[in-house]
Amino acid sequence: MISKGRHIESASGRLGVLLAGLGAVSTTFIAGVEAIRMGQAKPYGSLTQMGTIRLGKRSGRRVPQIKNFVPLVELENLYFAAWDPIADNAYEAALNAGVLDRALIDSLKGTLQEIRPWKAVFDSKYVTRLRGTNVKTGKNKLELAEQLKEEIRQFREKNQLDRVVMIWCGSTEVYLEPGKIHSTPENLEKAMRENHDEIPSSMVYAYAAITSGIPFANGAPNLTVDVPAMITLAKEYHVPICGKDFKTGQTLMKTIIAPGLKARLLGLHGWFSTNILGNRDGEVLDDPMSFKTKEESKLSVLEHILQPDLYPDLYRNFYHKVRINYYPPRGDNKESWDNLDIFGWLGYPMQIKIDFLCRDSILAAPLVLDLVLFLDLAQRAKMSGIQEWLSFYFKSPMCAPELYPEHDLFIQLMKLKNTLRYLRGEEQITHLGLDYYE
């Protein structure tokens, strides 16, 4: 069915990009955008920059680039700022992350040095492997949120920004479960005022963003915005939110392969995933409580894609194990191994082995860019609350409480593109195609 589309405000003007956390992902993202702006590199991996979208019938051959189909902010109009408990500027942080070549980082030195992180809302209670010195102090967590909001106001004013987006690119915090204090905005604010332990730093940023009318995405597996109080606030303040945990590396592979196995009704006895990585993220995840947050996020993927309840003969008892091993010599260049014990016709067993020599932040950076641009688009299209159409980017996509998350990468992509078609009043693509033959 063709709708009229939605009114979308113009993408003109300046967009501020606030990054909570100035580590490997953030600096790879910022340096990448700078390099692309200067014509030194191409935006590989970014759907907003390189993706296309088919419109109408296949015979019509209308396949514009996404960036020409929906109004998105130009890269020239992005302005960056960040918080981090470690005071290194973006140049030092990029060197320290060890993702990009020194020559590239040096060529951007002046610009990167200008990005000096503001003092963070940070407590090593939630990220036990880090000691921060560049840290805010305040009476309580609500007051700390006010300090963040004031900084955002000043950043806005100083750079004459039209709009702002915030992305959590900070470390993975210890595992927390949603509780009563996260159930309503009133309970949340009371808990923030009382400095409750179950309000990790990431929630203080999310609260500050939402109550400033700023879209928020969570790139880590922390609860952060995935609690009823934040979802209600996002609706009240007309703010789009999404998360959790950028879908890169091993989980990306999982969500590419698992739908294929299910499509061909190949069974699964077990899937063992292990990897080595040596960046700061790996060091943080070496702490069992931060690892648990990550593990929950990584484990849920297969259950949801394979649907053992619908396919008991194929997937009832598969064994799924995920390990992350901190191994400093590899830095950000993770190596991940997967062993899949599958079975086919007559139950005959087969195996698949994957050895993925990936670069974590190289996979994550274009996702940050897309999320920045799509969240801004969503806000200009007056979309608020959970943006399920952005599930494509996450390992643990947020969704309405009565739904299960959609993990299949291809369904996620179709959902994303259909949302763009809907926004522009174009026909949804169902791939039925019978009319070509009848």
Ligand SMILES: NC(=O)c1ccc[n+]([C@@H]2O[C@H](COP(=O)([O-])OP(=O)(O)OC[C@H]3O[C@@H](n4cnc5c(N)ncnc54)[C@H](O)[C@@H]3O)[C@@H](O)[C@H]2O)c1
């Ligand atoms: N790289 C990937 O492919 C990938 C994929 C999925 C998720 N993630 C998640 O994204 C996040 C960033 O990853 P990374 O590789 O850049 O890690 P990183 O360790 O290099 O950077 C994280 C930064 O966050 C800072 N930080 C910690 N607590 C903070 C706080 N309260 N406020 C502000 N800053 C804070 C740290 O000091 C550090 O500089 C991690 O949570 C990671 O698990 C990364």
